[in-house]
Amino acid sequence: MRASGHAPRVSLLAVLLTAAVQAMAAEPAPADDARTLDQVQVIGQATSYAKTTVSQETLNRQQVISSVNNALNELPGVVVSEADATGSSVWGTQISMRGFVTNRDTQQIGTTIDGLPNGGSGYGGGSLANRYIDTLDLETVEVSQGTADISSRSNEALGGTLNFLTSDPLAEQRLRMVVGGGDHDARKYYVRYDTGLLGGHTRAWVSASSARVNDWIDGTGHVSNDNLAAKFVTELDRWTLSGYASYNDADEPEYTSVTPAAFATNPDRDGLTGTLTGIPYLDQNFRSGSRALRENTFGYLRGAFDSGDGFKATLTGYAHKMEGRGDWLPPYLVQARNDGAGRSESEYLGGSTVYGGSALGQFYFVNPDGSAAQMRAGCVPRAGFSAEYDPNCYAAGVQGVQSYRHSHYDNDRAGATADVEWTQTLGSVDNTVRGGVWVEQYDRSVRRDWHRLLNVGTDIGFDHQPYWVQFEDRYKTREQMYYVEDVARFGPFSVRVGVKQFFVDQKRNRVIGNAESVRSDSRSDPLLSAGATWTLPVDGLELFGGYSQNFAAIPSGVLGETDAQRFARVEPETADNIELGLRVSRWPLTGSLTLYNIKFDNRIVYLPARLADGIDYLDETDGVYENFGGVESTGLEAALGYGWDNGWRLNGAYTYNRSKYLGSGNAARDTELGIVDGAQVIGQPKHVLVVSADWQGDSWNAGISGRYLGERYLDASNTAKLPSATVFNANIGFDLQSLSPKLKGVGASLVVSNLTDRKYLAGVDGSNSAFIGAPRTVGVSVRVDL
Numbered sequence: 001m002r003a004s005g006h007a008p009r010v011s012l013l014a015v016l017l018t019a020a021v022q023a024m025a026a027e028p029a030p031a032d033d034a035r036t037l038d039q040v041q042v043i044g045q046a047t048s049y050a051k052t053t054v055s056q057e058t059l060n061r062q063q064v065i066s067s068v069n070n071a072l073n074e075l076p077g078v079v080v081s082e083a084d085a086t087g088s089s090v091w092g093t094q095i096s097m098r099g100f101v102t103n104r105d106t107q108q109i110g111t112t113i114d115g116l117p118n119g120g121s122g123y124g125g126g127s128l129a130n131r132y133i134d135t136l137d138l139e140t141v142e143v144s145q146g147t148a149d150i151s152s153r154s155n156e157a158l159g160g161t162l163n164f165l166t167s168d169p170l171a172e173q174r175l176r177m178v179v180g181g182g183d184h185d186a187r188k189y190y191v192r193y194d195t196g197l198l199g200g201h202t203r204a205w206v207s208a209s210s211a212r213v214n215d216w217i218d219g220t221g222h223v224s225n226d227n228l229a230a231k232f233v234t235e236l237d238r239w240t241l242s243g244y245a246s247y248n249d250a251d252e253p254e255y256t257s258v259t260p261a262a263f264a265t266n267p268d269r270d271g272l273t274g275t276l277t278g279i280p281y282l283d284q285n286f287r288s289g290s291r292a293l294r295e296n297t298f299g300y301l302r303g304a305f306d307s308g309d310g311f312k313a314t315l316t317g318y319a320h321k322m323e324g325r326g327d328w329l330p331p332y333l334v335q336a337r338n339d340g341a342g343r344s345e346s347e348y349l350g351g352s353t354v355y356g357g358s359a360l361g362q363f364y365f366v367n368p369d370g371s372a373a374q375m376r377a378g379c380v381p382r383a384g385f386s387a388e389y390d391p392n393c394y395a396a397g398v399q400g401v402q403s404y405r406h407s408h409y410d411n412d413r414a415g416a417t418a419d420v421e422w423t424q425t426l427g428s429v430d431n432t433v434r435g436g437v438w439v440e441q442y443d444r445s446v447r448r449d450w451h452r453l454l455n456v457g458t459d460i461g462f463d464h465q466p467y468w469v470q471f472e473d474r475y476k477t478r479e480q481m482y483y484v485e486d487v488a489r490f491g492p493f494s495v496r497v498g499v500k501q502f503f504v505d506q507k508r509n510r511v512i513g514n515a516e517s518v519r520s521d522s523r524s525d526p527l528l529s530a531g532a533t534w535t536l537p538v539d540g541l542e543l544f545g546g547y548s549q550n551f552a553a554i555p556s557g558v559l560g561e562t563d564a565q566r567f568a569r570v571e572p573e574t575a576d577n578i579e580l581g582l583r584v585s586r587w588p589l590t591g592s593l594t595l596y597n598i599k600f601d602n603r604i605v606y607l608p609a610r611l612a613d614g615i616d617y618l619d620e621t622d623g624v625y626e627n628f629g630g631v632e633s634t635g636l637e638a639a640l641g642y643g644w645d646n647g648w649r650l651n652g653a654y655t656y657n658r659s660k661y662l663g664s665g666n667a668a669r670d671t672e673l674g675i676v677d678g679a680q681v682i683g684q685p686k687h688v689l690v691v692s693a694d695w696q697g698d699s700w701n702a703g704i705s706g707r708y709l710g711e712r713y714l715d716a717s718n719t720a721k722l723p724s725a726t727v728f729n730a731n732i733g734f735d736l737q738s739l740s741p742k743l744k745g746v747g748a749s750l751v752v753s754n755l756t757d758r759k760y761l762a763g764v765d766g767s768n769s770a771f772i773g774a775p776r777t778v779g780v781s782v783r784v785d786l
Contacts, residue, residue, distance in 0.1 A: 092771045158552045355512050
């Protein structure tokens with residue numbers, strides 16, 4: 001790391017020093033100009049770890065109907081891939097940072113909402129940030145790559161934390177209405193009322209929005225997203241009280257990934273279709289039958305006290321409820337009950353439910369009397385079919401049968417955070433001691449049931465009485481975390497050292513189905529965090545370095561697929577993060593350079609039973625979860641921004657990331673799992689470059705950005721890869737106030753995603769498949785402020 005990183009660090013340091021000296025020679029900017037620094041490129045200051053913040057220019061390039069996650073794409077070290085320009089598919093959303101990933105089944109990057117935990121990001125019961133915040137209510141996103149603030153409340157933050165911040169209420173009364181539309185029949189209606197200052201101390205707002213859009217492939221998937229939110233801030237003598245509440249109701253048909261060969265054949269189609277054929281094997285890919293339905297309700301109340309003489313305290317209570325469902329159309333009915341050979345199948349007839357038990361088989365077609373149809377002996381199926389799915393392999397008059405499988409999620413969380421801070425001056429040292437706790441109670445359930453389709457080939461209406469409830473699991477999680485940190489500031493230096501620790505108790509109780517209860521009482525080791533900053537003699541220039549041990553609790557999915565004996569061998573995942581960097585922040589110049597190394601060496605992996613040692617499985621299991629191997633990421637992140645008095649601003653961010661797999665030391669086991677020690681991690685580009693240019697005038701604003709995404713491997717052995725791709729986004733907006741004072745508050749914007757309509761494969765989805773990048777998408781919006 002030292003040999004490879006030393007030369008570029010010195011080179012960029014010289015550039016930054018030269019620019020900083022030139023900036024110092026110019027006349028200092030007025031105070032009002034200095035406050036616009038965040039609109040160029042926000043670089044966290046006085047922190048001993050890399051921290052950046054989404055700029056207003058980036059937010060201007062978001063479609064009004066888009067997800068808040070997409071706003072991260074212009075920051076160094078962060079890559080967001082979504083299946084369409086609006087982020088309407090959780091299944092197709094992936095966030096990567098320094099080789100760590102958050103997607104539908106892997107959660108390695110922490111997410112917080114106004115500093116509070118999101119409760120998990122996985123598809124099976126988790127909630128990404130877009131379930132809590134409307135894009136038009138987003139103030140910014142604080143991104144801590146790798147080493148995060150020790151007080152961050154997340155147990156997924158192996159590779160850093162994303163803190164999504166809601167906007168504060170305005171001091172003046174305002175009613176804002178926004179109407180947006182665009183390609184793929186996109187439309188959104190948004191209204192927000194800011195009360196202004198009430199009683200001399202309280203400000204508040206309430207907003208509501210409703211959005212609709214169709215999938216970009218064939219337009220048969222209809223997305224709906226409705227959001228209601230409110231926030232208040234009350235500032236008293238020594239207290240600041242605040243609160244936020246949101247409700248989100250989303251119904252999202254999904255996209256699916258494709259192989260490079262399929263993409264080369266037709267880059268405008270994934271594996272889902274919009275037409276029912278009456279053949280269940282084909283109709284399992286009906287787009288509207290693969291969907292995510294989610295309702296999220298979230299809220300918090302926070303009180304902050306400032307004594308005015310160095311003592312501060314904050315107490316926050318929060319609650320979150322999520323009810324959701326994930327759908328799929330299996331091309332058969334499961335035999336959950338033995339009705340006898342040749343007799344009518346009760347699963348097809350309906351009217352009864354089997355709870356638990358194992359599948360006795362499955363059938364694909366039925367005779368007119370409702371009995372399972374039998375294949376004709378010696379039938380050779382058509383190309384693309386196996387015999388059991390091909391209707392030509394059955395007698396005339398048979399009817400295809402199909403299931404509608406539902407996975408139900410019900411989550412209830414409640415928790416509290418408390419923080420205290422005490423600052424004293426000890427001689428020439430300003431010393432701050434701070435500490436805090438986080439407690440959360442998390443109860444959730446997962447139930448899977450199977451319903452018969454009533455009109456196979458006509459629609460996807462289903463019998464609401466399931467024919468089989470496969471299982472129901474109930475989970476209870478009790479989590480506690482504490483942290484303590486001391487920060488000393490003396491002259492141009494600051495030094496911090498701290499420790500935090502997690503205690504996570506989990507229990508799974510299977511109330512329907514055959515499985516024993518599993519309990520986990522785990523705690524992390526005390527996790528060290530330390531760092532230092534040095535403010536250099538050149539104004540605005542700062543060196544920083546940091547180290548942290550990050551932690552991820554054992555995912556509840558591991559409890560759901562293992563028993564107590566096997567689970568006892570699993571330990572929580574941890575990662576060691578080291579950073580060394582330089583930042584400059586002097587208007588009109590901002591920049592940063594960060595070198596990092598992260599070692600994640602106790603990855604939880606699902607092993608086939610034949611590879612697991614030390615447990616007698618009695619041939620009753622297919623595999624087991626164990627800790628082995630890991631990932632090591634080494635890289636460089638650079639960001640540079642510059643603005644001119646004529647309204648122009650340029651920003652650039654470059655990331656070099658080398659993430660490689662670490663083997664287990666057992667060559668046979670690594671080979672069986674497809675892990676090649678030293679190979680680049682699947683889906684992680686080595687090179688990412690983002691450049692943007694923005695202009696702000698009195699009435700007009702415009703901008704363009706381009707992102708180069710380097711090659712990414714499709715398998716752990718690095719034998720197949722996706723080519724690099726460069727995608728451009730652009731925006732233009734205007735306010736009409738200059739035309740007439742009566743038009744104050746009236747404006748419009750045009751946003752174009754994938755400006756050149758580049759056809760490419762975006763987020764890698766497991767071995768040898770990826771989601772198709774969304775085509776050029778145009779969105780317009782009109783804003784009226786009263």
